[in-house]
Amino acid sequence: xxxxxxxxxxxxxxxxxxxxxxxxxxxxxxxxxxxxxxxxxxxxxxxxxxxxxxxxxxxxxxxxxxxxxxxxxxxxxxxxxxxxxxxxxxxxxxxxxxxxxxxxxxxxxxxxxxxxxxxxxxxxxxxxxxxxxxxxxxxxxxxxxxxxxxxxxxxxxxxxxxxxxxxxxxxxxxxxxxxxxxxxxxxxxxxxxxxxxxxxxxxxxxxxxxxxxxxxxxxxxxxxxxxxxxxxxxxxxxxxxxxxxxxxxxxxxxxxxxxxxxxxxxxxxxxxxxxxxxxxxxxxxxxxxxxxxxxxxxxxxxxxxxxxxxxxxxxxxxxxxxxxxxxxxxxxxxxxxxxxxxxxxxxxxxxxxxxxxxxxxxxxxxxxxxxxxxxxxxx
Numbered sequence: 474x475x476x477x478x479x480x481x482x483x484x485x486x487x488x489x490x491x492x493x494x495x496x497x498x499x500x501x502x503x504x505x506x507x508x509x510x511x512x513x514x515x516x517x518x519x520x521x522x523x524x525x526x527x528x529x530x531x532x533x534x535x536x537x538x539x540x541x542x543x544x545x546x547x548x549x550x551x552x553x554x555x556x557x558x559x560x561x562x563x564x565x566x567x568x569x570x571x572x573x574x575x576x577x578x579x580x581x582x583x584x585x586x587x588x589x590x591x592x593x594x595x596x597x598x599x600x601x602x603x604x605x606x607x608x609x610x611x612x613x614x615x616x617x618x619x620x621x622x623x624x625x626x627x628x629x630x631x632x633x634x635x636x637x638x639x640x641x642x643x644x645x646x647x648x649x650x651x652x653x654x655x656x657x658x659x660x661x662x663x664x665x666x667x668x669x670x671x672x673x674x675x676x677x678x679x680x681x682x683x684x685x686x687x688x689x690x691x692x693x694x695x696x697x698x699x700x701x702x703x704x705x706x707x708x709x710x711x712x713x714x715x716x717x718x719x720x721x722x723x724x725x726x727x728x729x730x731x732x733x734x735x736x737x738x739x740x741x742x743x744x745x746x747x748x749x750x751x752x753x754x755x756x757x758x759x760x761x762x763x764x765x766x767x768x769x770x771x772x773x774x775x776x777x778x779x780x781x782x783x784x785x786x787x788x789x790x791x792x793x794x795x796x797x798x799x800x801x802x803x804x805x806x807x808x809x810x811x812x813x814x815x816x817x818x819x820x821x822x823x824x825x826x827x828x829x830x831x832x833x834x835x836x837x838x839x840x841x842x843x844x845x846x847x848x849x850x851x852x
Contacts, residue, residue, distance in 0.1 A: 482745035490738030509612035515761035516616030547595035681777035689785020699827030701793035705786035711755025719764035
């Protein structure tokens with residue numbers, strides 16, 4: 474018998490499975506191509522929050538607008554450089570998209586990586602057209618809608634307590650001042666340059682799916698070493714869990730309207746059973762891409778997806794360590810060294826996971842991290 478502790482996990486797995494199944498049925502009824510249908514199913518799964526608290530309603534139109542602009546950018550780059558190599562198109566799209574992200578309102582800056590990722594989605598197919606891009610945008614809209622509706626129907630009353638989240642960093646309200654702040658940050662240019670060359674690096678090292686090096690840089694390279702390390706760890710754990718269920722189902726049942734929700738629901742249950750809910754979103758992305766996006770399993774895809782995402786994670790981490798590294802550990806220790814007001818205590822709590830990650834990387838005992846260190850702030 475499932476105890477009360479397992480009820481949220483079962484509810485979450487059921488919600489994900491129903492959302493994905495209904496979304497796939499709608500896309501099949503509209504005779505969508507495989508790629509847009511996979512995007513729709515993926516979005517419907519990852520938009521569901523494990524704590525069952527609904528996203529603010531204003532987020533959905535804002536997200537759709539951001540994705541629409543990103544798609545238009547990718548389509549425009551493809552049309553403007555129709556004969557250019559793929560690596561050049563990726564470089565232009567990623568650089569332009571990152572230069573545009575500072576124009577987002579501060580409250581939407583958390584969506585900046587989504588804008589950069591979706592700007593290259595049209596470039597994943599050869600010769601994207603307005604019709605194919607519009608189909609992908611419609612698929613994302615269907616996925617968002619179905620995920621939100623199914624979660625609303627399945628939300629317990631009262632909903633489970635929300636997970637703690639870090640508020641976005643405060644920036645100046647003036648657009649041009651904020652834009653100048655971002656452009657004057659060397660970490661912004663570090664990420665832009667590396668993102669522009671990530672696909673070329675992937676081809677250069679012989680990666681089977683070099684696009685994952687690009688996604689690795691865009692999604693994993695953060696301002697601090699600790700943040701990059703946590704993102705890279707999440708990607709490796711999530712991808713490893715996400716490809717496990719599709720591999721079993723591919724070998725046992727094949728791809729059909731029953732196994733698609735089965736895979737996504739089973740991945741959710743697997744992650745929750747292991748107590749690794751923090752990696753759920755990454756695992757669901759891997760399951761959707763590996764299972765729905767690629768149809769019949771090809772022997773090379775799953776191991777190469779893991780290897781290439783590992784290479785992307787390593788590239789992001791090495792860049793964070795070698796090029797203008799920023800450590801949060803000295804700041805964390807300085808916050809431990811004396812009396813703190815409420816604001817400093819809140820900052821210390823937000824920095825603790827990053828400081829723990831950096832402490833492990835440096836081989837320093839984490840059990841002593843919360844004790845004031847005899848240090849002048851240097852590592």
